Amino acid sequence: MHTLVADHPLIAHKLTALRDVHTETPVFRSLTDELVTLLAYEATRDVKVEPVQVHTPLATAEGAKLARPIPLVVPVLRAGIGMLDGMARLLPKADVGFVGLARDEETLVASTYATRLPADLTGRDTFVLDPMLATGGTLETVFGMLASRGAASLTAICLLAAPEGLARISEAFPDDFPVPVKVVTAGLDERLNERGYIVPGLGDAGDRLFGEI
Ligand code: URA
Numbered sequence: 660m661h662t663l664v665a666d667h668p669l670i671a672h673k674l675t676a677l678r679d680v681h682t683e684t685p686v687f688r689s690l691t692d693e694l695v696t697l698l699a700y701e702a703t704r705d706v707k708v709e710p711v712q713v714h715t716p717l718a719t720a721e722g723a724k725l726a727r728p729i730p731l732v733v734p735v736l737r738a739g740i741g742m743l744d745g746m747a748r749l750l751p752k753a754d755v756g757f758v759g760l761a762r763d764e765e766t767l768v769a770s771t772y773a774t775r776l777p778a779d780l781t782g783r784d785t786f787v788l789d790p791m792l793a794t795g796g797t798l799e800t801v802f803g804m805l806a807s808r809g810a811a812s813l814t815a816i817c818l819l820a821a822p823e824g825l826a827r828i829s830e831a832f833p834d835d836f837p838v839p840v841k842v843v844t845a846g847l848d849e850r851l852n853e854r855g856y857i858v859p860g861l862g863d864a865g866d867r868l869f870g871e872i
Contacts (some may be wrong), residue, residue, distance in 0.1 A: 660829040660840045662820070663701055664847050667871065669671065669696050674845045677818065678861045687867045688741060691790070691818065694845055695745025698787075698816050701845040702789060703749060705812070706730060706784050728783045731756055731810075735789040735801060736773060741868035742788040742816065758804065759795070760797045767855040769797040781809040790864035792820035792842065793855050795827030814837045818864065820844040821857045 676682055677690045708723040729752055734743045736759035743755065777783075785805045792798055792815065800862030802813045813832070820842060832840040848857045861867065 660825075660832045660834070660842065662829075662847075663770075663841065663843045664820075665698055665701055665843065665845055667697065670694060670845050673697075676817070678859065680862070682867075684867065684870060691741050691868060692745040694818060695742045695788070695816060696748050698843050698845060699746050699749040701871060702786060702814050702816050703730075703840070705839070706750075707811075713794070717800050725750075725752060728781075729753055730784040730786060731777065731780060731805075732786045732788065733758055733776070733801065733805070735760060735787065735797060738790045738865035738868055739788040741864070742790060742818075746786065746788055747814065750786070758801050760800060762797070762855070764854070765783075765868055767794055767796070769800060771800065776804060776808065780805060780811075782811050783809075784812045785810040785814065787813070787815040790818040790868075791857055791860070792817040792824040792828070792844065793851055793857050794821075795824035798824065798828055798842075799831045802828070806836075806838065808833075810838060812841070814839075814843065815840045817842060817844045819846050819848055819857050821848055821851050821861060846858060 673690050673694050707726040709726040711722050711724045713722045732753045733756045734740050756776040760769040762769045852858050
């Protein structure tokens with residue numbers, strides 16, 4: 660499993676504003692959107708393309724276009740929905756699948772309540788959108804679903820990650836896992852607290868994006 664902590668001054672600037680307890684929902688949403696587009700640029704670095712010729716007004720040029728089958732983007736409900744537009748800006752032709760997982764606040768174990776994924780992902784690059792990689796339980800489950808359907812690569816885009824979550828994913832998807840596995844994040848934080856929240860983190864990403872239910 661490869662981890663990329665994006666190192667860029669604009670990412671650091673936006674992440675700092677996102678963490679701020681005084682940042683209100685509309686600004687939080689647009690910062691998330693912008694951050695995801697920046698992270699998506701790194702996350703799609705190895706996406707499969709095929710050679711193509713294009714006719715310019717002057718001559719023929721060699722170029723590239725997204726290879727088929729086209730990638731699949733999977734926002735994890737609910738908070739991952741806040742990341743979809745930022746990702747679609749870079750990969751507008753990708754298909755979108757959905758997985759809904761809810762975390763039991765006592766046991767911190769995530770259970771699946773919705774799955775809308777193609778049955779066959781053979782040859783497809785897949786991108787999971789989940790803002791907070793905390794215990795890693797959700798991402799392990801979603802990566803497992805995609806791998807069992809034959810995905811050609813598994814990449815997660817997270818705003819923040821905790822060392823505990825990264826360790827879990829790296830144990831579940833070791834270096835000899837048959838397909839490439841990558842986590843791209845804007846920041847690697849110190850730890851989880853006893854409630855499974857990332858510290859210093861940014862709080863509950865779903866609540867900050869969409870309000871408390
Ligand atoms: N989910 C969140 O929204 N925030 C955390 O810190 C951990 C999990």
